[in-house]
Amino acid sequence: xxxxxxxxxxxxxxxxxxxxxxxxxxxxxxxxxxxxxxxxxxxxxxxxxxxxxxxxxxxxxxxxxxxxxxxxxxxxxxxxxxxxxxxxxxxxxxxxxxxxxxxxxxxxxxxxxxxxxxxxxxxxxxxxxxxxxxxxxxxxxxxxxxxxxxxxxxxxxxxxxxxxxxxxxxxx
Ligand SMILES: [Mg+2]
Numbered sequence: 001x002x003x004x005x006x007x008x009x010x011x012x013x014x015x016x017x018x019x020x021x022x023x024x025x026x027x028x029x030x031x032x033x034x035x036x037x038x039x040x041x042x043x044x045x046x047x048x049x050x051x052x053x054x055x056x057x058x059x060x061x062x063x064x065x066x067x068x069x070x071x072x073x074x075x076x077x078x079x080x081x082x083x084x085x086x087x088x089x090x091x092x093x094x095x096x097x098x099x100x101x102x103x104x105x106x107x108x109x110x111x112x113x114x115x116x117x118x119x120x121x122x123x124x125x126x127x128x129x130x131x132x133x134x135x136x137x138x139x140x141x142x143x144x145x146x147x148x149x150x151x152x153x154x155x156x157x158x159x160x161x162x163x164x165x166x167x168x169x170x171x172x
Contacts, residue, residue: 011066011098012058013059
């Protein structure tokens with residue numbers, strides 16, 4: 001079994017930074033994932049965010065607990081869908097700074113996560129569509145409840161506990 005952990009929305013507080021940098025231009029409906037639309041971030045601006053911008057994002061408040069939990073089962077594998085080359089470099093720096101034990105060969109920066117779906121792989125992600133696709137391709141996946149996904153009603157609960165239960169079941 002191999003566990004892949006997403007970065008933005010799981011370990012990295014991307015949304016918090018967008019909220020500090022921008023004001024919403026339309027109301028944010030619960031479950032709406034497209035924050036660029038909600039916060040009116042222009043596409044060219046998004047694709048040109050600097051390496052430092054990505055590298056300096058804060059951790060989510062659950063990040064350390066998630067990493068600690070996952071590493072009880074083995075190596076930390078990172079599975080991220082970057083938005084630009086700067087994003088990849090920034091995320092690499094971020095990992096070296098916050099979780100230096102992460103091996104380079106366990107960092108996967110891909111366009112489509114479902115290509116890594118297998119019956120013995122688990123994805124932890126905050127995007128409903130990606131989780132559905134990963135499951136449809138035969139992988140196991142945990143949708144971490146966030147205000148911007150289908151589990152938004154549970155976003156304020158202690159979800160590290162439900163992740164812990166999910167992983168325990170997968171490894172039974
Ligand atoms: Mg994400």
